[in-house]
Amino acid sequence: MSLLHLQDITVGYQKPILARVTFQVKKGEVLGLSGSNGCGKSTLLKALSGEARIFSGIVTKLPELKISLQKQHPPRLADFPLSAHEYLTLMAADKAMLPPRLELLRHKRVDSLSGGQFQLLSIFACLASPSQLVLLDEPTNNLDPAGVSLLLEMLKNRRPEQGVILISHDHDFVHAATTRQIDLTTLHCSDL
Secondary structure: OEEEEEEEEEEEOOOEEEEEEEEEEEOOOEEEEEOOOOOOHHHHHHHHOOOOEEEEEEEEEOOOOOEEEEOOOOOOOOOOOOEHHHHHHHOOOOHHHOOHHHHOOOOOEHHHOOHHHHHHHHHHHHHOOOOOEEEEEOOOOOOOHHHHHHHHHHHHOOOOOOEEEEEOOOHHHHHHHOOEEEEOHHHEOOOO
16 A cells, blocks of 8 residues: 655745656665656655645545655754653653664763764654655765665664655765665756
8 A cells, every 4th residue: 555656746945956757665665766866866755744845747645644854964953952762852852662782871961972873763763653654855964874774674664554755965875875876867857
């Protein structure tokens, strides 16, 4: 069963950036989106989460589909006295599957975590949330090789009915993490 089906959608902000996008995401699938820099990959994810404009086309979602978006640079407030445990609670994440590497951070303040630690915590929060569809924009940002391995493990161990769409410039990671890939380069609206 499809969580999401896009038929010839065009997305952007003040004007279209990406056009004629057609694909579907099924339960349990991890779809990788690739393409040249600036072709509209992140804009597509933002449009699916309501942060960018859908100009035309048909978007069909599973009724009451819950979506989580992990941005390329997840926002984090400086000097905010929130522990990693409290952050996961705020994000409605099921902490039962918290990997040992993140368990060690449970009582640390979020504003004291390194970029890679916060990246992994934020991705875990999305994957462990009630969302049926998780959108990951450049999830390997700030991650060392051990962090990338943990990310692959978290994707493998997510709920089987959850779908994921991810963007990454790390081709090895995309091939290891996804069940299918789509290149969006030719759909960029350079002349519109």
